[in-house]
Amino acid sequence: MNDLPTHDPNRCRVIGVLDDGVASLSATALAHLRTADVVIGGARTLALFQAALKPGALTRDLTGQLKAVPGWVSAARAAHQSCVVLATGDPLCHGIAPYLAQHLCLDALEILPNLSTLQLACARVGLAWQDARIVSVHAADAGEWQRGAPPSHGLYTLAQALRAEQRLLLLTSPANSPDRVARLLLAEGLGSDFHMAVAENLLQADEQVHAQLSPADAARMRFAELNVVLLWRTRPRPQPVRFGLPDSAFEQRQPEKGLITKQEVRAVSLARLQLRADSVVWDIGAGSGSVGLEAARLCPKGHVFAIEKNEADHAIARRNHAAFGVSNYTLRHGKAPEGLEDWPDPDAVFVGGSGGELAGLIGRVLRRLRPGGRLVMNFVTLENLATATQALQSLNADWDVLQLQAARSRPILHMHRMAAENPVWLVCAGVGPMGHGQAEPLVAEETTHG
Numbered sequence: 001m002n003d004l005p006t007h008d009p010n011r012c013r014v015i016g017v018l019d020d021g022v023a024s025l026s027a028t029a030l031a032h033l034r035t036a037d038v039v040i041g042g043a044r045t046l047a048l049f050q051a052a053l054k055p056g057a058l059t060r061d062l063t064g065q066l067k068a069v070p071g072w073v074s075a076a077r078a079a080h081q082s083c084v085v086l087a088t089g090d091p092l093c094h095g096i097a098p099y100l101a102q103h104l105c106l107d108a109l110e111i112l113p114n115l116s117t118l119q120l121a122c123a124r125v126g127l128a129w130q131d132a133r134i135v136s137v138h139a140a141d142a143g144e145w146q147r148g149a150p151p152s153h154g155l156y157t158l159a160q161a162l163r164a165e166q167r168l169l170l171l172t173s174p175a176n177s178p179d180r181v182a183r184l185l186l187a188e189g190l191g192s193d194f195h196m197a198v199a200e201n202l203l204q205a206d207e208q209v210h211a212q213l214s215p216a217d218a219a220r221m222r223f224a225e226l227n228v229v230l231l232w233r234t235r236p237r238p239q240p241v242r243f244g245l246p247d248s249a250f251e252q253r254q255p256e257k258g259l260i261t262k263q264e265v266r267a268v269s270l271a272r273l274q275l276r277a278d279s280v281v282w283d284i285g286a287g288s289g290s291v292g293l294e295a296a297r298l299c300p301k302g303h304v305f306a307i308e309k310n311e312a313d314h315a316i317a318r319r320n321h322a323a324f325g326v327s328n329y330t331l332r333h334g335k336a337p338e339g340l341e342d343w344p345d346p347d348a349v350f351v352g353g354s355g356g357e358l359a360g361l362i363g364r365v366l367r368r369l370r371p372g373g374r375l376v377m378n379f380v381t382l383e384n385l386a387t388a389t390q391a392l393q394s395l396n397a398d399w400d401v402l403q404l405q406a407a408r409s410r411p412i413l414h415m416h417r418m419a420a421e422n423p424v425w426l427v428c429a430g431v432g433p434m435g436h437g438q439a440e441p442l443v444a445e446e447t448t449h450g
Contacts, residue, residue, distance in 0.1 A: 011107070012073045012083040014091045014100065016114030017045060019226070020203040022052050029112045033084055038076040040069060041086030049086065062096075069096070070103035077108065089116040094136045094171055118169040121199035121228045124209045132167035141175035145184040148321065148330045151303050155184055159327040162190055164300065166237055170229040178229050182218035188327060191215045194231045200224040238325060242297045243270065250290045250320050253313060260288045261352060261378060264406040265424050270294060272376045272402075272428050273348040278302045280370075282346045284336045284361065285309075285353025289317035289329075292350070296326040303328045305343045309335040309353075337364050345370050351377040358384060359391040362429075366395060369431040379425045388427045399429040 013032045018024035025033065033039070033052055040060045041049070053059070062069050062085075069085065076083035090113040091097035097111050122129040135158050142154025149156060154176060161168055162185065172178060178198045185191050196213040200206075201224050208224075244267050252260050261269065269291060275281065279299045283292030283306035292306040306329065308314040314333040321329055332339055337357060349365045351358075365375050379385045385401070392399040405423040409416045 010077050010080060010082065011110045012077065012085060012100075012104075014085045014087055014097050014109055014111045016089050016091050016095075016112060017049065017086050018089065018114055018117070018120075018203050019048070019201070021048050024114055024203070026112070029114075032082070032112070033086075035082060036084040037081035038072070038083040039086065040072055040084070045086045045088070066096070066099065070100060073100065073104060073108070089114055089118075093118070093134065094138065117199075117202055117228050118171070118230075120202050121197070121209070121230055122169070124199055124202075125197045125211045125230060127167070127197070127230055127232065129167070129169060132169050133161050133165040134169045134171070135161050136171040137176040137181070138171045138173045139176065140173075142180075144180065145187055147187050147327075150305075150330050151328075155180075156327075159184060159188060160300070162188065162194070162231075163325065163327055164237075166233050168231040170231065172227055172229055174225045178223050178227060179219050179221055181229055181231075182213075182215040185215040186219060189322065189325075193233055193235055195234055197230040198223055198227055199230075200227045202226070202228070240297065240325060243267070243294065245290075245294055247290075250288050250293075251316050251323075252288050253316060261291050262406065262421060262424075264421075265378065265404055265426070266291055266294065268402070268404060269350060269376050269378060269426060270298065272374065272426065273350060274372075274374050275299055275348055276302070279347040280344050281305070282340070282343060282349040282365070283307070284340075284349065284351045284365075286317050286331065287313050287352055289320045289324075289331065291352060292317075292331075293320060293324045293326065293329060295348075295350070296324070296329040299328065302347070303330065305330050305332070305346075307332045307334050307336050307339065309333070337361055340364065340368075347373050349373070349375045351375070358387050362388060362391040363395060366397060366429065366431065371431055372433045374430045375428065377427045379427065380422055385425050385427065392427070392429050397429045399427060402426040402428070 015029045015033060022030055034054055036057055038058045039053055040062055043061045043063050046059050046061060060072050073083055085096060087095045091111055092113060093116050100109055118134065137155060137158055139154050145155045145159065170181060182196060185194055194215060196215060196218050198210045198213060200208045247260055247263050250260060275295060275298045277299060278301040280302055281295045281299060281304045283304055286292050286306035286308040289306060292304045296304045308317055317331055321331060345368050347370050369375065377388055379388065403423055403425050405420060407418040407420045410419045
C-alpha cells in the first residue's frame with residue numbers, strides 16, 4: 001500500500017516574488033505563472049508581472065479585498081482553472097499563506113517561497129538574523145507612540161519586543177514608518193541602546209540602504225514607502241531584578257518619605273496576586289507606583305493599568321515609570337472607579353487606596369475579575385479593614401485577612417536595635433476557576449500608597 005499523501009492535482013500555487021520581477025522566480029514558479037488561468041495579487045505586483053501572464057489570464061486585485069481571496073481560489077479550482085497567488089518574499093513570513101491555509105484545505109495549496117525582504121536587508125548590511133525577532137507593523141496608521149500606551153496601540157508589540165530582544169527585523173507600512181519607529185525608541189528612553197538600518201526599494205533601480213543610523217537621526221528623516229528596518233542593540237540588554245526591589249528603588253513623596261507599600265508587604269501582596277506572565281493587572285491607588293511597576297516586570301506578556309488621584313503622587317509614579325524600563329504599564333490620573341470601564345477585565349487587582357469608594361469598588365472588581373482572578377487590598381486602619389470585610393461578606397465572597405508587621409534593624413551606637421514598621425492588613429479574595437459562581441480567598445491590605 002502506498003503510504004505517501006496524495007495531493008490535489010489542481011492546487012493553488014502561492015508564489016513568493018520580489019521587485020526584480022521574473023528574475024526573482026525559479027523556473028518552476030515562472031512556469032506556473034505563465035500557464036495560470038487566474039492570477040491574484042496586489043495592484044503593484046500584478047502590474048510588475050503583467051508581461052509574464054498568458055493571453056486571456058484573469059487577474060484579480062486583492063488590495064483591500066483579502067477576505068475575498070479564499071472564495072476566488074475556491075471558484076477557480078471548482079472550475080478546473082489553474083490559479084496563482086502572488087505574494088511578496090516568503091508567503092509564510094507575515095504573508096498571505098497562513099491566512100489561505102486557515103480558510104482552505106491545506107492540500108489545496110502549494111507554496112513556492114522566495115527570499116524574504118528581511119533576509120535581503122540583513123544580507124545588505126551583513127547582519128546575522130537567525131536569532132532575531134521578526135515584528136510586523138505593516139498595518140493601519142497606529143499614530144505616534146506615547147509612553148504608557150495600552151495594548152490596543154498598533155506599535156505596542158514592537159515596544160514590548162524592544163525590551164526583550166537583542167535584534168529585531170521590522171516590516172513597516174507607509175504610516176508606521178522608520179522615522180516613527182525611531183521616535184518610539186526615543187520616547188521609551190532607548191535611543192542610545194539601538195542602531196538602525198533601513199533598506200529602501202530593495203532590488204529596484206533606486207534601492208538605497210542606510211546601514212547605520214542612530215534613532216535620533218532616523219527620527220528626522222523621511223524614507224521611501226517600500227522599506228524594512230533592522231534594529232540591533234549597541235549595549236547588552238538589561239537584566240533587572242524582577243521581584244523584591246528595595247524601597248529605595250522608587251522615588252517617594254518628600255518630606256513624608258515612606259508613603260509606599262514597603263518591600264516586605266509588597267512582596268507578599270504580589271505573591272497573593274498569583275501573577276502569570278500574561279496577566280492583566282489593575283493597580284488602584286497607585287501612589288508611587290511600586291506595586292504596579294514591579295507587577296509589570298513579573299508580567300512581561302501582560303499589562304498593568306494604574307490609577308492615582310493625587311496629582312503629586314501621580315507625577316512621582318510617572319517618573320518611576322520612566323526610570324523603570326517597562327512598556328507594559330499605563331498610568332491614569334483620576335479617582336476610581338472613574339475610567340475602570342475602559343480597562344479590560346483583570347486577572348489580578350491591587351487596591352492600595354480607594355478614595356472613600358471602597359465598598360462599591362470591591363463589588364465592581366469582583367464582577368470584573370476573570371475566572372481564577374485575585375483581589376488584594378492593603379489597609380492600615382481598622383475602619384477600612386471593617387468596610388472591606390463587611391463588603392466581601394455581603395457579596396458572599398470567600399476572603400481571608402493576613403496581618404503583617406515587619407521590624408528592621410537600625411544602628412544604635414556600635415550596636416543595632418529592631419525598629420517596628422506599622423502593622424498592615426492584607427485582605428484577599430478571588431474568583432474561582434469556573435467564574436463568578438465560585439470564590440476563593442483574596443488578600444486585601446491598605447497602605448496609603450502603592
